[in-house]
Amino acid sequence: MMRMRHLLESQQLDPDLLFHLFSQAELFRRNPNLRPLNGKIMATLFYEPSTRTRLSFESAMLRLGGEVISTENAKEFSSAIKGESLEDTARIIAAYADCIVMRHYEDGAAKKAASVSRVPIINAGDGKGQHPTQALLDLYTIYRELGRIEKMKIAMVGDLSSGRTVHSLSYLLGKFKDIEIIFVSPKNLRMKEEIKEYLSRHKVNFREEEDLNKILSEVDIVYMTRIQKERISAQDYEDAKGKYVINLNNLNLLKSSSRILHPLPHVEEIDLPLEVEQSDKRVAYFRQAENGLYIRMALLCYLLECDNFSHASTLNFVANLS
Amino acid sequence: MMRMRHLLESQQLDPDLLFHLFSQAELFRRNPNLRPLNGKIMATLFYEPSTRTRLSFESAMLRLGGEVISTENAKEFSSAIKGESLEDTARIIAAYADCIVMRHYEDGAAKKAASVSRVPIINAGDGKGQHPTQALLDLYTIYRELGRIEKMKIAMVGDLSSGRTVHSLSYLLGKFKDIEIIFVSPKNLRMKEEIKEYLSRHKVNFREEEDLNKILSEVDIVYMTRIQKERISAQDYEDAKGKYVINLNNLNLLKSSSRILHPLPHVEEIDLPLEVEQSDKRVAYFRQAENGLYIRMALLCYLLECDNFSHASTLNFVANLS
Amino acid sequence: MMRMRHLLESQQLDPDLLFHLFSQAELFRRNPNLRPLNGKIMATLFYEPSTRTRLSFESAMLRLGGEVISTENAKEFSSAIKGESLEDTARIIAAYADCIVMRHYEDGAAKKAASVSRVPIINAGDGKGQHPTQALLDLYTIYRELGRIEKMKIAMVGDLSSGRTVHSLSYLLGKFKDIEIIFVSPKNLRMKEEIKEYLSRHKVNFREEEDLNKILSEVDIVYMTRIQKERISAQDYEDAKGKYVINLNNLNLLKSSSRILHPLPHVEEIDLPLEVEQSDKRVAYFRQAENGLYIRMALLCYLLECDNFSHASTLNFVANLS
Secondary structure (H helix, E strand, C coil), X not given: CCCXXXXXXXXXXXXXHHHHHHHHHHHHHHCCCCCCCCCCEXXXXXXXXXXXXXXXXXXHHHHCCCEEEEECCHHHHCHHHHCCCHHHHHHHHHHXXXXXXXXXXXXCHHHHHHHHCCCCEEEEEECCCCCHHHHHHHHHHHHHHHCCCCCEEEEEECCCCCCHHHHHXXXXXXXXXXXXXXXXXCHHHCCCHHHHHHXXXXXXXXXXXXXXXXXXXXXXXXXXXXXXXXXXXXXXXXXXXXXXXXXXXXXXXXXXXXXXXXXXXXXXXXXXXXXXXXXXXXXXXXXHHHHHHHHHHHHHHXXXXXXXXXXXXXXXXXXXXX | CCCCCXXXXXXXXXXXXXXXXXXXXXXXXXXXCCCCCCCCEEEEEECCCCHHHHHHHHHHHHHCCCEEEEECXXXXXXXXHHCCCHHHHHHHHXXXXXXXXXXXXXXXXXHHHHHXXXXXXXXXXECCCCCHHHHXXXXXXXXXXXXXXXXXXXXXXXXXXXXXXXXXXXXXXXXXCCEEEEEECCHHHCCCHHHHHHHHHCCCEEEEEXXXXXXXXXXXXXXXXXXXXXXXXXHHHXXXXXXXXXXXXXXXXCCCCCEEECCCCCCCCEECCHHXXXXXXXXXXXXXXXXXXXXXXXXXXXXXXXXXXXXXXXCCCCCCCC | CCCCCCECCHHXXXXXXXXXXXHHHHHHHHCCCCCCCCCCEEEEEECCCCHHHHXXXXXXXXXCCCEEEEECCHHHHCHHHHCCCHXXXXXXXXXXXXXXXXXXXXXXXXXXXXXXXXXXXXEEEECCCCCHHHHHHHHHHHHHHHCCCCCEEEEEECCCCCCHHHHHHHHHHCCCCCEEEEEECXXXXXXXXXXXXXXXXXCCEEEEECCHHHHHHHCCEEEECCCCHHHCCHHHHHHHHCCCCEECCCHHHCCCCCEEECCCCCCCCEEXXXXXXXXXXXXXXXXXXXXXXXXXXXXXXXXXXXXXXXXXXXXXXXXXXX
């Protein structure tokens, strides 16, 4: 396959590449002293803050032996306020760094930057657009937790109309066979039509539900999301808020082999005591966050073309969580 | 002794551990090329800004061969504004870093984070609570400057009711013998009762005074502090402001073996010409700031369990300042 | 010659030192794996934001094997708001770092810091004062692009009264022979008298013009600048704005050996299609930005006294741009 130069949207990720990245991620997890990116520099160019995503990428780069230059609020500080085009900024930062991780408040910003950059661009979220490394770590977590992706039934829960993560993940799942998705949301916050059409074209089974408890017992993965107050009407927020919660009352509707994922931060939609979060293996979202580190290490190595490890030993890894 | 996992408050520091850290600090001062923390990552998680403290920790980590991921205003940027609990944030950052240095605006925040973190937490100041590494560097400075801690008379000067540094230092001094403390403050800004009770229980002699000049000639250390306008009433500020100043008029009341300490930044409470600050050895506060670097190196190594150096040569160091 | 300790203004840079730095810059360009600053720490102390300048310095330091501690908005965050003097801040940061790169909103700030700092200070812009590393990279670019500095005719275009870069560059050009400068600006925004007097004293030929197109065909370098709306009157801005533009209409007035420079960011004063910017070799401003990286590497090595490379092979480099 042709080498991907930039990661701009989750559709770019095919199963072959995904499994290559998963096995690289395992390699780094088990060999914390590899330093393939020694002497390389990553720039984080964040036009809106996202401390967690930024720190995850920076930790990934440093653990690989690389270095980081960083700006937390490019919007306010950069030449942007003097009127410079995004393309010019990207071109200049590309002279200082070997790859650029970019978060922007506008759809398509990463694509613009990639059109002129001589170094790889990683889209770390652009407006209501995509956040492909989140989808990547979500899928990696599903694979690690279940030992498979195909033959899987997943519920996506919450505000499905404006949630960036469920969009990117749906695109990715369209690449696999025997997937069944249950979209659980209030009527007003249903999954976007274009994504449902995409899934139909790709022969992914899906249906829509409003009642979370009704479907918990049948899914392998329940992917919870935060209701994003800042993006929807007050009425929609009230309708959705208390309705979709995992707590002690419905937790045991889930099979013992099922897993709860969440892109985090979570607020009231997960209402479990600390002890349960720490001991119940169905709670997978903290492992999911950690997986982000390893899969980003794998992605950075791939894009910087430093992934020519012998990885025979990691090809058939299986999650070992019991 | 049991190994301390997190540094949350100065009471945790016993004399044995203190002298271990002092000797490690000397080791690093004399051997600038040791890199015991190669491959380790420190996260700074600052919910309120403190450029100096942050840079001091970051420099310490880098000089030990480690790396840093950093956020200067976690309060505004992090998932905090979306409603995430501090514990969740700590748990996730702990997946990205090998230790976390945390500054927070609320008492007890570091303790909360430590309750869930699998990596060491260092409290770099929590609200009106504690700032144990400041006390640590203060005590290290006293030891370096005087050659001893016991049999020492110290004046703490300024707003003693709300000053975090004088509280943490008082707790530490309670662990040593033959200490005499003179608390110098306006009536309204006296040392807190609970600390005076603690000192009584620990058999530390102390008394309270209002007149700085009256006691300068009898102390070994005068620990000046800034009157924190932002924390007290306008009247209290006016009362305290001009009253407690070291200047050319009273400097020579101090013995030549005495030392002036200050946690810095200082404003009008130290009013000495540059030449005096540079040449008079009683002015110790810039050395004190530098000591912060070495003692934080020692602390980081200890908490990351990389302090198993042979340090026979550093056990009996003596400050050499003449 | 005596070693320069701090770089505060462009007048400090003599031809001997300039050519030494140029040849070092070439050395680093061609040998990306040299790590002469291993174990050194650079602090960036920015009292006003300048993402590009900061990232350029940080990338330079990291590429040399050094490390960086950084503050993006020292003004708001540092002890400055508690009333600490700039000198005290510099003295303390000097305990944490091996050199300090400083950007400040006040003229002469870097000089103040240098008066007390025991480590080198680099002025990265102080108010309406200077920005000597910009002049340094400008001159390095001229040398690389033309193969010479002497016998050169340069136009400086835009608001010459308040533009910091054209001031610093003019001072530098005063050190070379057979330079001819054409200052192109509206009547109200002419070059400052003190700089014209300096140039006269140094026997640099200059004249003033208002019409850009009239002089394009005779210059080797056209140095465009942004009209800084924030610094001049609305009327002056309107007068200057549309008047000084390089676009497809006048580009070909330039000789094929001529070059367009710009300190960037540029806005409407350069109005060329992307394809022209990418293929026309007269467009030199992106190369100029990249040169900033290499010349800053050279400067850091020089000030940290780590520039004792054998560089015989780089002494007679010639730009190779075909």
